[in-house]
Amino acid sequence: MFKRIVVGVDGSPASITASKYAFKMGNFYDVPVVGIYVIDVRLLEESFLADLAGVLGFTYYEGISGKIKDFLEKQGDTILTEFSSLGREYGAKVSVVQTSGVPYREIASQADPEDLIVLGRVGRKPISGILIGSNSEKVARHAKCPVFLVPEEERELKRALVAYDGSENAKLSLRICRSLRSLYNYEINVLSVQEEEEEVKRIEEEVRELLPEEHKFFYVSGLPEERIVSFAKDEGIDVLFLGAYGKGRFKELFLGSVTSFVIHHLDIPMFLAKVPMD
Structure with a gap:
């Protein structure tokens, strides 16, 4: 890996x-x-x-x-x-x-x-x-x-969350999460923030193919950054896997990014996955 x-x-x-x-x-x-x-x-x-x-x-x-x-x-x-x-x-x-x-x-x-x-x-x-x-x-x-x-305090990683949107960065974060399961033996939860029911079905099937092992899949609607943070807090998530900086630089500069929002609102270990650009 x-x-x-x-x-x-x-x-x-x-x-x-x-x-x-x-x-x-x-x-x-x-x-x-x-x-x-x-x-x-x-x-x-x-x-x-x-x-x-x-x-x-x-x-x-x-x-x-x-x-x-x-x-x-x-x-x-x-x-x-x-x-x-x-x-x-x-x-x-x-x-x-x-x-x-x-x-x-x-x-x-x-x-x-x-x-x-x-x-x-x-x-x-x-x-x-x-x-x-x-x-x-x-x-x-x-x-x-x-x-x-x-963060400063070391914690036992019992519940993992992958925020998944189908992007290449999200797929990499899922692979990393799957790889480290043998080390930490955590429960894997996958969260997709989507508005369209057909897209939810496609994403769920894609996740099942990439992660055939046991996991729990959830989907919600709304602002991705807010829903990721609230889900992690409400469900007692110990480690987050997130595709990093998936939006364009222009939007990040003026509106902030999902990644930056999550970093500043969650105090848990988090993997930020980014596929190198050519």
């Missing part, structure tokens, strides 16, 4: 939880697990540090960015050493990479289409609010491969 599992690590509790999921899946698929620590180059810009010194009241001097870079590199070494140690405890095949750049771009670029990226949903930021936006969501948007987003 996957060639490698790539984990973005920053030492936060969420990234440690993500690492544990990654090691279990790495053992299950018998593939390497690669930990990546990224030094955010935006934090080393002298103009940024001068402004920050004024806000926090510390003494700024030219060249301070070099000192901060040294500190971040040593911090990265420590975090990656801990990652490797934890991986050995799980018996996983572990390797590590430390690099610098814009975190979401670096993590997304390090992964190939055949890989899986695993990320904690709460990362470490030097000052809350300085870096706008979610690195995890940005990685999911830019990655060429599926992304598994993990």
Whole structure:
């Protein structure tokens, strides 16, 4: 199913939880697990540090960015050493990479289409609010491969939900869900949000062909993002499989996407599946 599992690590509790999921899946698929620590180059810009010194009241001097870079590199070494140690405890095949750049771009670029990226949903930021936006969501948007987003609290995965609309991304999410069932032994629920009865019948038959194993199929009407979130909450879903960013960029920019809405309204592990574009 996957060639490698790539984990973005920053030492936060969420990234440690993500690492544990990654090691279990790495053992299950018998593939390497690669930990990546990224030094955010935006934090080393002298103009940024001068402004920050004024806000926090510390003494700024030219060249301070070099000192901060040294500190971040040593911090990265420590975090990656801990990652490797934890991986050995799980018996996983572990390797590590430390690099610098814009975190979401670096993590997304390090992964190939055949890989899986695993990320904690709460990362470490030097000052809350300085870096706008979610690195995890940005990685999911830019990655060429599926992304598994993990909240800080690890949970037992008993009930899985696949949000299915018949798209290639949704089919990939269904395949991933089916593949991991042997690892987690969860109940599989499939939800389709459709308005036309004939389309519901077609989708249900398609799901039955792709997933011949036991599962429960549900369909509802309404706004897909809202119905997915409400179903997951009402039914006590532990992990969600979703085709990622299926709408066009123009609509995502102005109206938001189903994927973004679900990410911001559910605090459960979720696989965001995306078939690479030619």
